[in-house]
Amino acid sequence: MMNKACIHIPLMILLYSSLLGAQPRCPQAISIGLHEFGLFFHKNKGIDADLVQELARRSRCEFNIQVLIRAHIWQELKNGSLMMSVSGLQAPEREQFVYFSEPYLIQKNMAVLPAAIAAQYPEPKDFLAAPKLRWGKVKSFLHGEQLEPFIRQLVSQQRIDEAQDSQQLFEWLSSGKVQGIFAHPSAYTYYLRSIAFETRPAIRDWAPADRGIAARLIFSKQHFNTQDIQAWNALLREIRDDGTLERILGRYLPDFEVQRILNHPLAAGQNKSPKSSK
Structure with missing residues (x-):
């Protein structure tokens, strides 16, 4: 229900x-x-x-x-x-x-990742090449033409976890259930302040051409x-x-x-x- x-x-x-x-x-x-x-x-x-x-x-x-x-x-x-x-x-x-x-x-959607993950896997291709890493997204969210191909590749590899909402998504990032997400500044500005992270996640622009x-x-x-x-x-x-x-x-x-x-x-x-x- x-x-x-x-x-x-x-x-x-x-x-x-x-x-x-x-x-x-x-x-x-x-x-x-x-x-x-x-x-x-x-x-x-x-x-x-x-x-x-x-x-x-x-x-x-x-x-x-x-x-x-x-x-x-x-x-x-x-x-x-x-x-x-x-x-x-x-x-x-x-x-x-x-x-x-x-x-x-x-x-603009930015990649939000634990700092250690962002350092080791600095680009989308690096994340895709690491099969043990998982990505989170809110169910039914779209992320724009520049980022959807990345999401589709992870879906095909069964490496996507779908959250009910943004609160749950950031909680998963904090707990380590997922190792990366996309989010707008208005979302990560709020959740990085309200959810306890041991280390502040890194914010990366993985689609520089995205307007x-x-x-x-x-x-x-x-x-x-x-x-x-x-x-x-x-x-x-x-x-x-x-x-x-x-x-x-x-x-x-x-x-x-x-x-x-x-x-x-x-x-x-x-x-x-x-x-x-x-």
Whole structure:
């Protein structure tokens, strides 16, 4: 049985909206799935929770947050029992059943490994050549075009362990169950601080050509249409352009990381195309 928690956006927030704000269609309460993901969402707080609250305020839509593991979120979006989610990576197989918004965050996956492992196996090819080493990932997470071939090779060698969420993934890294993972700065910044590691893991860029992962809002095609997505995109651009997104990010991330996200050419408001590809 799915472990599901619900959080209701306060009524006063739902009733208040900027007169100039975009007004997407919201015929009923919108069920939206959030998942454990470090500074994005942990214990009902984080970047994505604050973004949903701002979307509710401006759209006047009622949001019913459901806290699920990531794999279940994709399942429920596909069958229509969940209407929206956050921090989604665009992929052809997913576009069969969901729409994606413009990106609102761009972050890059980095390799996180115990320091001794990083020293002995400094590159992906070195890790692949060591059959006793295991890699961890969150079930249903994608890592971008530059890193997925590495993951596929490990899958073919049966050297992947799939965690339910990011908390469990970092716990496995701490305990030695796995010897490497990929993670965004917003994830490892949180978990390396909150989980006890005997020695701080090393952070390595194993995909220098990777421009980063585009986080997008996700909409079930059973509940939304393309016109709806245009309205939500307009709202995202408004949240960015008036400085609200910068304030949200600044609550959780250092200023240099905030500016890197906001100035990325793929970020909402800078690139209007929804085609670029968690």
